[in-house]
Amino acid sequence: MKTKIAFVFFTLLAFSCNSKQEENKTNTVNNSKKEIVNDTTSTTKTADAVHYQTSVFDDPKFADRIKGDKEKLKKLSEEQLFSEMSSKSTAKLNEKQQLFFNTNSNYELLCFAKGNLFQESNNDYVFIVYDKENIKTKILLYNDKTSQYAELFKDIKVENRLENADCGSYSFGTLDYQFAIEHLIMNEDALKITPQYYLEDVPVKITDISKDDNFVLKEGCFAKNASRKNLANTLCISTSPVYSNWECLQYNKTNNTFFIFYSQAFAD
Structure with missing residues (x-):
């Protein structure tokens, strides 16, 4: 049991x-x-x-690579070349914008454009400046509705939608850096001849690229799925002082960002 x-x-x-x-x-x-x-x-x-761009000037991994370029920019500024450009450009601004640059002497204004950048007012601005303190070029944006200034890439993010497009050309660096290389450093001799007139052919604009003679859309490159209908209020920055080379951005109101959606090279 x-x-x-x-x-x-x-x-x-x-x-x-x-x-x-x-x-x-x-x-x-x-x-x-x-x-x-x-x-x-x-x-x-x-x-x-979404992958947002970091300005080459602010990216530590490129510090050694661009060290020589920053030294060249500093030299051009110390030779008073940028100050001559700044004096002429600032004189064209309204009283409010003149006050901003007169009270921010660290900025030397190289060129600017006015328009309906943020899709709320025709009195928005884009300024390309040389920042003496940080030894770099900056793209500053002014929102007339909010009366605020912001730095592109740092304060307002940028998405490069051309990275997935077959545009057939490549340039190193973000637009603020490309501007410094192409328009200032590589064209130092032309800049020194008549600095006050050097950027008379404005290398930055807020425009409708479907109606602007500087743009040949059939020769350019659009990002995949980019709209080709509503092209007004487009921010475009020249990437060459010789050829009609541009990269263009549009503002995204939903998340306060910009995206690069169009480029053209050698489209004369």
Whole structure:
């Protein structure tokens, strides 16, 4: 009798252990599935995340590469070339904008454009300046509705949608850096001849590129899925003082960002 009772007890114990092991296996499999699902979600979010540009001037990994360029910019400024350009450009501004540059003497104004950049007022501005303190060119934006100034790339983010387009050309660096290289450093001799007139052919504009003679849309390159209908209030920056080379951005009101959607090279 004792033998039978012992047998039954051990049988029940073994069944209980097996059931517990199966439960643990099931939980492990379910948890693994959950982890896989979570990993997949995380990957999807990463893949869909928008990549915003960091100005080459502010990116530590390019510090050594652009060190010589910054030294050249500093030299041009110390030779008073930028100040001559700044005096003439500032004189063309209204009283409010003149006050801004007169009270921010660290900025030397190289060129500017006016228009409905933020889609709320025709009195918005884009300024390209040399920042003496930080030794770099900056693209400053003025929103007339909010009366605020902002630095492109730093205060207002920029997405380059041309990265996934086959535009057939490549230039190193963000637009603020490209401007410094193409219009200032590489054309130092022309700049020195008549600095006050050097940027008379304005290398920055707020325009409708479908109606502007500087743009040959059939020769240019659009980002994938970019609209080709509503092209008004487009911010365009010249990337060459010789050829009709431009990169153009549009403002996204939903998230207060800009995106580069059009470029053209050698489209004369």
